[in-house]
Amino acid sequence: VNGLHNLSEPNEQQSHGELFLTEAFKVIVEEAVRKGTDVNEKVCEWQEPEQLRALLDLELREHGESHKQLLQRVRDVAKYSVKTNHPRFFNQLFAGVDYHALTGRLLTETLNTSQYTYEVAPVFVLMEDVVLQKLRSLLGWNEGDGIFCPGGSISNMCAMNVARYWAFPQVKTQGLWALPRLAIFTSQESHYSTKKAAAFLGIGIDNIYHVKVNESGCMIPEDLEAKIVLAKSQGAVPFYVNATSGTTVQGAFDPLERIADISERNGMWMHVDAAWGGSVLLSQKHRHLVSGIERANSVTWNPHKMMMAGLQCSVFLLRDTTNLLMRCHCANATYLFQQDKFYDISLDTGDKSIQCGRKVDCLKLWLMWKAEGSQGLAERVEKAFAHTSALVEEMKKREGFQLVSEPQFVNVCFWYIPPSLRGKENNADYQDRLAKVAPTIKERMVKQGTMMLGYQPLEGRVNFFRMVILNPQLTKRDMIFFLDEIERLGKDL
Amino acid sequence: VNGLHNLSEPNEQQSHGELFLTEAFKVIVEEAVRKGTDVNEKVCEWQEPEQLRALLDLELREHGESHKQLLQRVRDVAKYSVKTNHPRFFNQLFAGVDYHALTGRLLTETLNTSQYTYEVAPVFVLMEDVVLQKLRSLLGWNEGDGIFCPGGSISNMCAMNVARYWAFPQVKTQGLWALPRLAIFTSQESHYSTKKAAAFLGIGIDNIYHVKVNESGCMIPEDLEAKIVLAKSQGAVPFYVNATSGTTVQGAFDPLERIADISERNGMWMHVDAAWGGSVLLSQKHRHLVSGIERANSVTWNPHKMMMAGLQCSVFLLRDTTNLLMRCHCANATYLFQQDKFYDISLDTGDKSIQCGRKVDCLKLWLMWKAEGSQGLAERVEKAFAHTSALVEEMKKREGFQLVSEPQFVNVCFWYIPPSLRGKENNADYQDRLAKVAPTIKERMVKQGTMMLGYQPLEGRVNFFRMVILNPQLTKRDMIFFLDEIERLGKDL
Ligand SMILES: Cc1ncc(COP(=O)(O)O)c(C=O)c1O
Ligand SMILES: Cc1ncc(COP(=O)(O)O)c(C=O)c1O
Numbered sequence: 001v002n003g004l005h006n007l008s009e010p011n012e013q014q015s016h017g018e019l020f021l022t023e024a025f026k027v028i029v030e031e032a033v034r035k036g037t038d039v040n041e042k043v044c045e046w047q048e049p050e051q052l053r054a055l056l057d058l059e060l061r062e063h064g065e066s067h068k069q070l071l072q073r074v075r076d077v078a079k080y081s082v083k084t085n086h087p088r089f090f091n092q093l094f095a096g097v098d099y100h101a102l103t104g105r106l107l108t109e110t111l112n113t114s115q116y117t118y119e120v121a122p123v124f125v126l127m128e129d130v131v132l133q134k135l136r137s138l139l140g141w142n143e144g145d146g147i148f149c150p151g152g153s154i155s156n157m158c159a160m161n162v163a164r165y166w167a168f169p170q171v172k173t174q175g176l177w178a179l180p181r182l183a184i185f186t187s188q189e190s191h192y193s194t195k196k197a198a199a200f201l202g203i204g205i206d207n208i209y210h211v212k213v214n215e216s217g218c219m220i221p222e223d224l225e226a227k228i229v230l231a232k233s234q235g236a237v238p239f240y241v242n243a244t245s246g247t248t249v250q251g252a253f254d255p256l257e258r259i260a261d262i263s264e265r266n267g268m269w270m271h272v273d274a275a276w277g278g279s280v281l282l283s284q285k286h287r288h289l290v291s292g293i294e295r296a297n298s299v300t301w302n303p304h305k306m307m308m309a310g311l312q313c314s315v316f317l318l319r320d321t322t323n324l325l326m327r328c329h330c331a332n333a334t335y336l337f338q339q340d341k342f343y344d345i346s347l348d349t350g351d352k353s354i355q356c357g358r359k360v361d362c363l364k365l366w367l368m369w370k371a372e373g374s375q376g377l378a379e380r381v382e383k384a385f386a387h388t389s390a391l392v393e394e395m396k397k398r399e400g401f402q403l404v405s406e407p408q409f410v411n412v413c414f415w416y417i418p419p420s421l422r423g424k425e426n427n428a429d430y431q432d433r434l435a436k437v438a439p440t441i442k443e444r445m446v447k448q449g450t451m452m453l454g455y456q457p458l459e460g461r462v463n464f465f466r467m468v469i470l471n472p473q474l475t476k477r478d479m480i481f482f483l484d485e486i487e488r489l490g491k492d493l
Numbered sequence: 494v495n496g497l498h499n500l501s502e503p504n505e506q507q508s509h510g511e512l513f514l515t516e517a518f519k520v521i522v523e524e525a526v527r528k529g530t531d532v533n534e535k536v537c538e539w540q541e542p543e544q545l546r547a548l549l550d551l552e553l554r555e556h557g558e559s560h561k562q563l564l565q566r567v568r569d570v571a572k573y574s575v576k577t578n579h580p581r582f583f584n585q586l587f588a589g590v591d592y593h594a595l596t597g598r599l600l601t602e603t604l605n606t607s608q609y610t611y612e613v614a615p616v617f618v619l620m621e622d623v624v625l626q627k628l629r630s631l632l633g634w635n636e637g638d639g640i641f642c643p644g645g646s647i648s649n650m651c652a653m654n655v656a657r658y659w660a661f662p663q664v665k666t667q668g669l670w671a672l673p674r675l676a677i678f679t680s681q682e683s684h685y686s687t688k689k690a691a692a693f694l695g696i697g698i699d700n701i702y703h704v705k706v707n708e709s710g711c712m713i714p715e716d717l718e719a720k721i722v723l724a725k726s727q728g729a730v731p732f733y734v735n736a737t738s739g740t741t742v743q744g745a746f747d748p749l750e751r752i753a754d755i756s757e758r759n760g761m762w763m764h765v766d767a768a769w770g771g772s773v774l775l776s777q778k779h780r781h782l783v784s785g786i787e788r789a790n791s792v793t794w795n796p797h798k799m800m801m802a803g804l805q806c807s808v809f810l811l812r813d814t815t816n817l818l819m820r821c822h823c824a825n826a827t828y829l830f831q832q833d834k835f836y837d838i839s840l841d842t843g844d845k846s847i848q849c850g851r852k853v854d855c856l857k858l859w860l861m862w863k864a865e866g867s868q869g870l871a872e873r874v875e876k877a878f879a880h881t882s883a884l885v886e887e888m889k890k891r892e893g894f895q896l897v898s899e900p901q902f903v904n905v906c907f908w909y910i911p912p913s914l915r916g917k918e919n920n921a922d923y924q925d926r927l928a929k930v931a932p933t934i935k936e937r938m939v940k941q942g943t944m945m946l947g948y949q950p951l952e953g954r955v956n957f958f959r960m961v962i963l964n965p966q967l968t969k970r971d972m973i974f975f976l977d978e979i980e981r982l983g984k985d986l
Contacts, residue, residue, distance in 0.1 A: 175697025202695025204668025
């Protein structure tokens with residue numbers, strides 16, 4: 001039978017493992033860090049899916065591979081991946097690399113613990129608390145609560161769930177059948193996570209009232225009031241308004257003071273989705289964009305976006321001091337959150353989360369903050385704004401660049417009008433032809449690997465580019481390159 | 494005004510950054526990898542919270558710190574963190590380190606992309622697909638769907654949401670008000686994430702019917718049938734049964750064939766929470782524990798647990814071939830999922846997720862699999878089972894160790910009965926005194942840092958230990974040490 005014999009093993013595996021790790025790290029630094037940030041290297045190495053599948057040999061087989069083959073795999077994965085650290089990656093609301101944050105991420109991965117209890121994550125329980133406190137203090141809150149979530153969408157979902165529980169605590173036990181129909185308010189240009197949240201939480205997307213925005217994409221408070229009246233007249237109970245600070249496409253800031261007035265008057269929970277724009281709070285010069293945010297009941301803020309902490313890093317912050325988050329989310333699992341522990345069990349914060357195992361997301365942000373100081377982080381934000389206005393100024397000098405709206409933030413939305421279309425605004429096919437310009441330029445830039453930039457249609461406006469400026473490693477040269485490159489890629493269209 | 498002047502910057506920052514990263518990596522390897530896996534080092538360095546706060550100096554300040562100070566911070570974070578890689582960490586359902594998986598994690602962090610589109614994650618979109626396919630094939634499915642989620646709790650939530658949409662698609666638009674009251678079935682010993690899901694999805698935890706389990710913790714199918722009848726008699730619509738393969742505490746496997754019969758007969762969605770036990774599928778010898786799993790509609794499986802891929806790594810797998818996952822979760826955001834792209838947009842799988850930005854969680858698992866092969870992974874599972882039965886055998890030889898139940902899996906649940914309590918089972922205070930044994934031993938082991946092990950009460954049984962064996966680096970010596978150490982720490986109680 002099974003004795004304990006033959007279950008011993010030499011430590012060989014361990015030293016082999018460590019050797020592989022160390023060698024692979026060199027490859028990672030070379031390929032993903034050094035080349036990945038080198039402006040003379042490509043930002044992406046486009047391959048057709050079929051080709052890439054063949055190159056990568058992804059299949060998982062019965063037997064393992066050699067040390068050498070595995071190192072080559074590390075190299076290949078790096079080679080064919082998009083270099084989001086690259087100074088010419090403008091495709092998403094994250095970009096660039098912060099070396100201290102990256103160090104924090106590597107340490108997090110190596111320590112591989114879960115954030116639920118003080119017992120298994122003593123450092124990170126205390127650290128999360130300090131980081132949340134710091135972020136709250138920037139909002140203007142001396143007290144409050146919060147938690148790191150796996151992304152802004154889930155932070156926004158948590159906000160909606162906590163708001164619902166705050167308004168109707170019986171929902172946790174009895175479900176929505178015990179409640180009147182609920183109504184949610186958010187702007188037309190707000191992020192789609194509000195839609196996903198309404199569906200997931202069982203509220204239904206038809207119960208979202210989309211509030212109109214102005215030209216720049218900011219919520220029109222008068223229309224919010226009108227929509228609240230409408231919802232009530234349809235028998236629904238307005239309980240939640242989602243205001244956005246920094247919309248995804250245009251970078252618009254909703255007027256928080258006005259929205260707070262309306263929310264208060266109507267007894268609604270006001271959530272601010274500052275996933276993207278929250279970082280303006282770091283700068284004395286630009287924080288006015290979110291004035292009124294201190295009146296919100298809760299805020300989502302993604303340091304993995306503008307602050308460059310690395311994916312995933314998102315916080316859900318609350319002004320509440322009544323332990324609402326815990327009461328709403330707790331399940332009191334006795335196998336994990338024992339009540340007879342030898343230390344202060346209020347440090348076991350895991351039950352505030354909708355998760356069980358929870359990745360440590362605070363260390364990267366904390367280490368970066370320790371390295372940069374609040375001042376260094378503020379400078380980055382200010383630099384991004386300065387780059388943005390410089391770019392806009394330069395664009396205005398060039399024929400062929402047409403702004404969608406004057407930027408409030410670091411999103412620059414514009415059409416590139418190729419020479420063949422200039423002055424043809426009144427032609428019947430102008431919009432159709434313009435709509436095809438951005439996708440074609442995009443295809444060319446990706447296939448050549450010179451830069452990456454997103455485009456989209458929006459509320460009746462045909463495809464336009466969204467340039468996003470956040471990487472402090474950007475230089476004047478990169479901005480000029482950017483404009484020249486769009487012209488180079490699009491002038492024949 | 495703002496020109497583009499003064500926005501240039503030397504590349505100095507970059508080379509400083511890289512230097513820091515490289516030096517910090519050495520510290521990480523030394524402190525978190527080498528010492529972290531050394532059986533002669535402590536598994537944890539217990540500090541009272543107040544003391545630890547002072548030692549770490551967590552506060553975030555105006556100014557940044559020096560290179561040297563920051564390196565010290567890396568060292569301190571590692572020092573005071575629990576060494577989950579350590580061979581004597583038995584506290585959770587994850588433990589140990591796989592060096593290839595860790596390499597995959599470091600590469601993931603360095604590449605820092607989001608899993609939503611082929612455009613920004615070409616390698617990982619293809620890789621996720623292959624890994625999901627492989628995992629499905631182990632379930633016995635040639636087709637199907639799936640997605641990586643941030644943890645098993647969220648995978649389980651997605652299962653419940655997809656099931657609800659499958660049964661009542663109008664829920665996505667109209668919410669639960671358009672539906673009859675729903676009923677959920679799960680065993681008494683199932684994971685608490687079903688509770689969190691029911692609350693979060695707006696169904697309410699009172700609409701969960703807890704099915705009785707036998708001594709070992711396996712769901713009793715007759716009681717499932719009875720509970721379905723009960724729910725119907727109370728006017729609720731049974732739509733979802735959650736069966737568990739590998740319960741959290743006892744490691745029990747619910748009888749899937751029987752549950753599948755009942756689910757089919759009642760037109761219910763059958764989900765299998767195999768977050769913990771799914772890995773038995775890797776072993777021909779042990780996969781019988783989940784026979785019938787191929788009849789499930791969906792499965793949760795956490796490779797970050799027994800497979801040692803590292804947190805977070807969880808998959809939600811579906812048998813469906815009708816694009817249900819996408820239809821249920823999609824929000825069709827045009828800024829991200831443009832329809833006029835130059836490549837096959839079915840590769841933009843991000844809208845299947847409830848998230849927007851989504852961490853890459855497939856690479857670590859893929860690289861580990863490439864290194865070990867299916868065979869190597871199977872051997873690990875078999876080794877864990879072998880260690881478990883050897884430990885149980887040894888326990889039975891020692892006075893003072895009393896099993897809670899015969900293990901089905903690699904969880905060994907037991908009471909340690911100190912000499913003073915032996916033979917006193919009939920004393921009035923026996924249970925009260927026994928309940929205090931595990932917490933006291935736990936406190937002692939943590940303060941001495943010799944090992945870590947969890948305990949809990951369960952369904953009327955007072956505090957007992959749960960030993961979890963999964964780390965392939967364990968040796969016979971570690972098992973003997975484990976038993977000796979419990980005796981050493983508890984014999985005076
Ligand atoms: C059976 C079972 N299901 C689900 C989960 C939740 O997984 P996660 O911690 O990844 O959320 C666990 C966690 O231990 C579990 O044991
Ligand atoms: C305004 C806004 N809110 C929320 C999110 C969602 O954040 P995440 O991608 O972390 O889910 C985004 C993402 O771009 C966003 O722009």
